[in-house]
Amino acid sequence: MYAASEAEGHRAMALALKVGELLLGSGEATERVGGAMRRITETYGLRNVEVDVNLSALTLSQVPEDGRVATTAERRVRRRQPDYDRLIAVHDLVGEIASRQLTLAETHERLREITRRAPVYPGWAVTVSLALISASAAVLIGGGVVVAMAAFVATVLGDRVSAWLARRGVAEFFGLATAAALGALVAVLLIWQEVNVQASAVVVGAVIALLPGRPLVACVQDGIAGEYVTATARLTEIVFIVAAVISGISTTLVVAVKLGVPITIDNVPTAPLSAAFPQLAGALGVSLTFAVALLVPPRHLLGGALGGLLIWVGFVFLSHHGFPSLVSTTISSALVGVLGTAYARRVNVPxxxxxxxxxxxxxxxxxxxxxxLEMSLGELSNGTLHLIEALSIALSLGAGVILGAEILRAFRGRDLARRIRPASRRTRGY
Structure with a gap:
């Protein structure tokens, strides 16, 4: 099982880099990516190995104590595409490696099989799931069937146009901005034609489908774990994604207002703080379709969907008992973090x-x-405050989820916990 020669040592390093690329590309936290890479190199007999994980590059360095030449290898992460089915398979493979069940040759072959196998859902299913996220979100905020259908169509149109631009090498920023602009355009057309529906719910649904929930949680997790460089890089990525969404929607709204379309702040819907059937169905639908878009295997779809139901019920319950929105968001997401992490450990998946x-x-x-909308109508102060509120809610979501996981970590056995994370350093703020 151990690297018997310098060539096998290099193959073990190449294996660790490839595994790290797959994990990081699927949105795994830096801490866990580095841990998986170290477990692989240690299993195959490499000592004195340092791992450096950044958002777009992985580096392994080995400095032998016997005076041999040091070795450094790097791998770029050029494609970050969520595929949780493959993520689960790679985690299982790392577990088998750590238990010394596979030779180096067998591990390389298994990894090739994982990277070459077909996605768990076809491409059209992922496109439909993105559209169903928008439709479900429209139902959640009280938009009704017509608005849900309009949100579905707007998201499919935006996704297809964005894909068309991507095939021609246009930067993803402009693809996201275009998708957001088309979602807003459908809402503007409904308002212009005076259709008696909550047209703005179309935009809200499209926004939720585009918001970077996965990078947000990884960003907060990296920051809490002390991986500040990668956390900053992820935060920058999130800022550009949100900026693209804001740019696309704001452009459509500004043009619509200039053309005289009667868009006002009163058009903006908010989700009713209710556990009525439409809201429960909307919350369940958002999480279920979000899981499909992330290529979660069918056997695990129900867990994510029920988590969405739980987080909504918890948020409504806390809000009805006088808790501020940010506190309700943090507590309900922490509850999901505790239960979701505990269940994930039980079934042995991330x-x-x-x-x-x-x-x-x-x-x-x-x-x-x-x-x-407020910024498009010239109310810069109110608009800025609401954008800051949106960012605060997003960060409280990520922090709450990670808080739940950290609560479980605190009460686990010390030896078991250190297999994942060594004892945390204490700086006392200095």
Missing amino acids: SMVFVIPAIGPLLPGSVLYRGM
Whole structure:
């Protein structure tokens, strides 16, 4: 099982880099990516190995104590595409490696099989799931059937146009901006034609489908774990994604207002704080379709969907008992973090398979849209405050989910916990 030669040592390093690329590309936290890479190199007999994980590059360095030449290898992460089915398979493979069940040759072959196998859902299913996120979000905020159908069509149109631009090498920023603009355009057309529906719910649904929930949780997790460089890089990525969404919707709204379309702040819907059937169905639908979009295997879809139902019920319950929105969001997401992480450990899969889809119903689509609309109408102060509120809600979601996982970590056995994370350093703020 151990590297018997320098060539096998290099193959073990190449294996660790490839595994790290697959994990990081699927949105796994830096801490867990580095841990998986170290477990692989240690299993195959490499000592004195340092791992450096950044958002777009992985580096392994080995400095032998016997005076041999040091070795450094790097791998770029050029494609970050969520595929939780493959993520689960890679985690299982790392577990088998750590238990010394596979030779180096067998591990390389298994990894090739994982990377070459077909996605768990076809491409059209992922497109439909994105559209159903928008439709479910429209139902959640009280938009009704007509608005849900309009949100579905707007999201499919935006996704297809964005894909068309991507095939021609156009930067993803402009693809996201275009998708957001088309979602807002459908709402503007409904308002212009005076259709008696909550047209702005179309935009809110489209926004929720585009918001970066997965990078947000990974960003907060990296920051809490002390991986500040990667956390900053992820935060920058999130800022650009949100900026693209804001740019697309704001452009459509500004043009519509200039053309005389009667868009006002009163048009902005907010989700009723209710556990009535439409809201429960909407929350369940958002999380279920979010899980499909992330390529969660069918056997784990129910867990993520029920998490969305739980986070919504918890949020409504706390809000009715006088808790502020940010506190309600943090506590309900922490509850999902605890239960989702505990269940993930029971079935031996990464916790993000359950907790990422679960946060979908609380993503701040309505607040973000209100802020963009106010800024488009010239109310810069109110618009800025609502955009800050949207960012605060998003960060409280990520922090709450990670808080739940950390609560479980605190009460686990010390030896078991250190297999994942060594004892935390204490700086006392210095």
